[in-house]
Amino acid sequence: MRTILLSLFLVLGISCFFLAQDLPSKTVTQENNHKWHFELTPYFWATSIYSTKEIGPVSFENDTRFKDIFENLDYAIPIHFEFGKENWTVITDFLYVKDQVDKDAQYTIFEKVPEKSTIYFSGDYTVTKLQCEALGAYTVKRSLDKNSTWKIDLLLGFRYTSQENSLELKEGSVLDTLDFFPYSHTEQYLDPLIGAAYTLHLCNKWKFYFRGDIGGFTVGSDFTSNLIADISYEVFQFMDVNLAYRWLYTNYDNGKTGLAYYSNKSNEIGPILSLTFKW
Secondary structure (H helix, E strand, C coil): CHHHHHHHHHHHHHHHHHHHCCCCCCCCCCHHHHCCEEEEEEEEECCEEEEEEEECCEEEEEEECHHHHHHCEEEEEEEEEEEEECCEEEEEEEEEEEEEEEEEEEEECCCCCCCCCEEEEEEEEEEEEEEEEEEEEEEEEEEECCCEEEEEEEEEEEEEEEEEEEEEECCCCCCCCCCCCCEEEEEEEEEEEEEEEEEEEECCCEEEEEEEEEECCCCCCCEEEEEEEEEEEEEECCEEEEEEEEEEEEEEECCCCHHHCEEEEEEEEEEEEEEEEEC
């Protein structure tokens, strides 16, 4: 799978570079703002995850760099899609991923005396994550001139997260007689989001995009924030090559107790390589 993904982006990137030499660029004008526009962006997020999880009596630090995630990745399906007209744009994103890593964790028998009742163990941790977001963007200010155009959008929407966590013990663990293992639990929540985005077009070819949003507010997670910085180059009229960097923070606690308790404080950080198809 790793070879297929990397080869796909390499071949498409090289092909687009040579095709771009003979194709004209599309300029942004007032007339274009009155037409429907659509953008489909398959992307590859080279994310590293730094998190602290508590699942019932089990807790562990999940500090996993992209190299380790990629080596154990079962599959990943990331798609970004936008459409709009005039000052309105709808932004959607779909991410479905399954990954497995080896983790050192701890099992606390009595919460009131953790220093005397904690057992350390190793296990196979598998996470299957579905994350979908949909936001409406409204342009509150824009500028158009011969060499550059820019606009500022206000964002309002939601992000839905469904995460299945599975934990299996290594053979020979002292905890293998407990009914708690193997453990599997799915947590689902919906976060309202508010944010803003700034887009700058330069010389008809280059685009810089900055987006920030916050949400949760204890409706779903306690708090979440998302920052994206993106630079794009128009290789030809209906395709851009993009390089971005994203930081997604989540602080979630389901508020339950005992074996049903689940909390996750995570930072997902890394560069994004993508292609945008426009029409």
